[in-house]
Amino acid sequence: MLIELWLGPELTRRAYGDATDDTDRKVDVYVVWRDVLGVLKVQADALDRAYLRDWAARLNLTDLLRRALDDAGLPLGS
DSSP states (O other), X not given: OTTHHHHOHHHHHHHHOOTTSOGGGXXXXXXXXXXXXXXXXXTGGGOOHHHXXXXXXXXXXHHHHHHHHHHTTOOOOO
16 A cells, blocks of 8 residues: 555554455545545655655656655755
8 A cells, every 4th residue: 555655564464454355345545545644744844855766666667656745845866
């Protein structure tokens, strides 16, 4: 799940539950995306964009990171 990139798997499970448990507990992707954008906006000044870029590249998520930052109104940085 994308949000694990920012929160890590343990915190993600605590916040959203294990989405694979059953159909009733599936997390709405729009709610997760909204939460990701909220984290990015609130933490904008503290974000280590180089770290995010590095891990996004390792996980083949660069386009998704770029989109998230763009949707949050933040630059990817160089």
